Every structure is written in C-alpha cells, then in structure tokens.
Amino acid sequence: MSADSSTCTWLEWSLVALGAITALKIGLSGLLYGWAFLRSFVFPSLGLSRRLKRLGQWAVVTGSTDGIGKAYAEELARQGLDIVLISRSEEKLKTVSESIESSYSVKTKVVVADFSESSQQLYDRIFEQVKDLDIGVLINNVGVSYEHPEYFSEVSTDDLWRLINVNVAAVTFLTRSLLPSMLGRKRGAVVNVASFAACYPMGLISVYSATKAYMHTFTQALQQEYSGSGVTIQSVTPLLVVSKMSKVKRPTFLAPSPTTFVRQAVGTIGCLPVSLGCISHEIQGLALSCLPSSFRSHYILNVHKKLMKAAKAKKNKSQ
Numbered sequence: 001m002s003a004d005s006s007t008c009t010w011l012e013w014s015l016v017a018l019g020a021i022t023a024l025k026i027g028l029s030g031l032l033y034g035w036a037f038l039r040s041f042v043f044p045s046l047g048l049s050r051r052l053k054r055l056g057q058w059a060v061v062t063g064s065t066d067g068i069g070k071a072y073a074e075e076l077a078r079q080g081l082d083i084v085l086i087s088r089s090e091e092k093l094k095t096v097s098e099s100i101e102s103s104y105s106v107k108t109k110v111v112v113a114d115f116s117e118s119s120q121q122l123y124d125r126i127f128e129q130v131k132d133l134d135i136g137v138l139i140n141n142v143g144v145s146y147e148h149p150e151y152f153s154e155v156s157t158d159d160l161w162r163l164i165n166v167n168v169a170a171v172t173f174l175t176r177s178l179l180p181s182m183l184g185r186k187r188g189a190v191v192n193v194a195s196f197a198a199c200y201p202m203g204l205i206s207v208y209s210a211t212k213a214y215m216h217t218f219t220q221a222l223q224q225e226y227s228g229s230g231v232t233i234q235s236v237t238p239l240l241v242v243s244k245m246s247k248v249k250r251p252t253f254l255a256p257s258p259t260t261f262v263r264q265a266v267g268t269i270g271c272l273p274v275s276l277g278c279i280s281h282e283i284q285g286l287a288l289s290c291l292p293s294s295f296r297s298h299y300i301l302n303v304h305k306k307l308m309k310a311a312k313a314k315k316n317k318s319q
C-alpha cells in the first residue's frame, strides 16, 4: 500500500514537473514571438536602418525591376543601403537604378541575368560582378508562376523548366555564391521570398506550389545549419500582393501594394525566421490554417478551377 502510494506521488510529481516545463516553454516562446511580432509590425522602423547597415553596406535583390522585388530594392535604399539590382531586362534595370539613386542618394549596380537559363556559368558571372562588395542582405525574390491555373499534364515542358530554373535554381545557387562571405564576416541576412502556396500543396498550380515549398523547406533547413552563425535566413510566404504576376491591379487590405507589403516585410528581417510578410497576410494565414485541411484544399482548388475557366474563356474569345 505504501509502495503504491509513493509510486503514485512520484508519477504525479513527474507529470506536474513536465506540465510546468511545457507551460514555461510555450509561455517563453509566446513572449519571444510576441516581441518579434511587435518589433516587426508595430515598431517596424525601430533602429531598422542601423540594424540593416550593421549587416553590410550592400543589398542584392533579384527580380528587382517590378512588383515585390522593386519594392524591396526601394525600401532597402530608403534605409540607406546600396543596391545590386538583378533582372532580365537591361533597360528596365537602368530605369529603376536611376530612380533609386536620385530618390535615396545611394549607389546601385546593375547585373543583367536571365535565371530561366540557369547554369553554373551564369552564377559564376553574377558572383564575379559582386564579389568585392560588402553584401549584408540577399533578397532572393525572383520567381515565375503559371499564366493561369492549369492541369499539370497541360503545362508546356518549357514552362516547367522555367519554373524550376527560376524558382529553384536561382535561390539555391545565389545563396551558395553569397552565403560563404556572410558566414566569414559573421553577419548577414538572406531573405527568400517563397509564397503561401509553399505552406499547403495547391492543385492546378502544382509546380509553382512545389517549387515554393522547396524554397521554404530549404530556408528552414539552412536556419538549422547556420543557427548562431550571425547570418539570419528568412522565409517569406506572402498571399496576394498587387503585381503583374498576381494580376491583382488595385491594392486592398487583403492584397496590399508591393510598397505597403515590403515596408512591413523589411521590418521582419532578423526578427521573424518565417513570416507572411505583412499583418493582413498574417491574419489571413492564421484564419486559413484553422480550416480543416480537406476543406481548405477543396476551397483553393475550386478558386483555381474558376480562374482557369475564366482565363480560357477570355483566350477563346480573343482568338
């Protein structure tokens, strides 16, 4: 009887201790996350310029002539960083470069590169042009998607290679080129712009969703490898932002303009390892994550089916 009651007491105390440790852990991570969240979204500019400049004087932004990439380049320049702009079109690059230099009095460097023709030579050529710069921030933003949602078997093989070369190869090989010097200096930030499509498998944009999931998983694995190295690696998983790719034309609370989105996203660099980028996307992401997964996939698939039908009807009409 006494042995039984002492076992019971020991068990009870172990459970209480386990419960207390778990509650403490959840409480502490909640507090840390709450602080990071507040710092990112409520006081985004608190010491931001100093924080970013401490990482290095230059930022590299891919896909920087339009949409989210252009907004990252402008915001980082506004914070006082010099910017390396990388995109396909030399003309567009020059226009963005002149506008940034005159608006923010920073230096820019232009690198013309078409990531759909990925090869080691391409990444070596980019590296040659930037290797002497003190690069503190790398924004792997370049990305392509489908013209409209489509069944996998109907997507052209050219488009599939383009999706893989741009969305998978660029982030991998640019990070491979630029991370070692950041690690050597024990400072830097790599920001990988994935997508909310990385968080859940999405039918009718299957390869886009899978390439973004690669980016998201790659980023989180690197976070483990390089934790404590002084280099932060962030995955950004936005929902809709006004851009050519999203085909959303007018900003709303749910789908902000690239400038509104990026002003908040830049505040999360070094604070949140994974972020949806802006407060309205954090709210939508939270709401969608609460839905049962079968309902969520069904809902998203139906939205894509409607978009696919509308795009095909429009195409047929114009032929």
Ligand SMILES: NC(=O)c1ccc[n+]([C@@H]2O[C@H](COP(=O)([O-])OP(=O)(O)OC[C@H]3O[C@@H](n4cnc5c(N)ncnc54)[C@H](OP(=O)(O)O)[C@@H]3O)[C@@H](O)[C@H]2O)c1
Pocket: 062, 063, 064, 065, 066, 067, 068, 069, 070, 086, 087, 088, 089, 092, 113, 114, 115, 116, 117, 141, 142, 143, 144, 145, 166, 193, 194, 195, 196, 237, 238, 239, 240, 241, 242, 243, 244, 245, 246
């Ligand atoms: N907009 C959204 O709603 C949304 C949502 C989730 C995630 N994202 C992600 O955010 C990123 C930016 O999207 P966005 O909507 O801002 O796109 P966007 O407006 O279409 O801009 C894409 C940028 O990438 C460049 N680019 C395209 N193909 C390229 C290539 N082959 N080689 C080099 N540069 C190339 C374009 O410039 P040039 O044409 O001059 O080369 C442009 O500067 C993407 O990774 C996307 O997946 C966007």
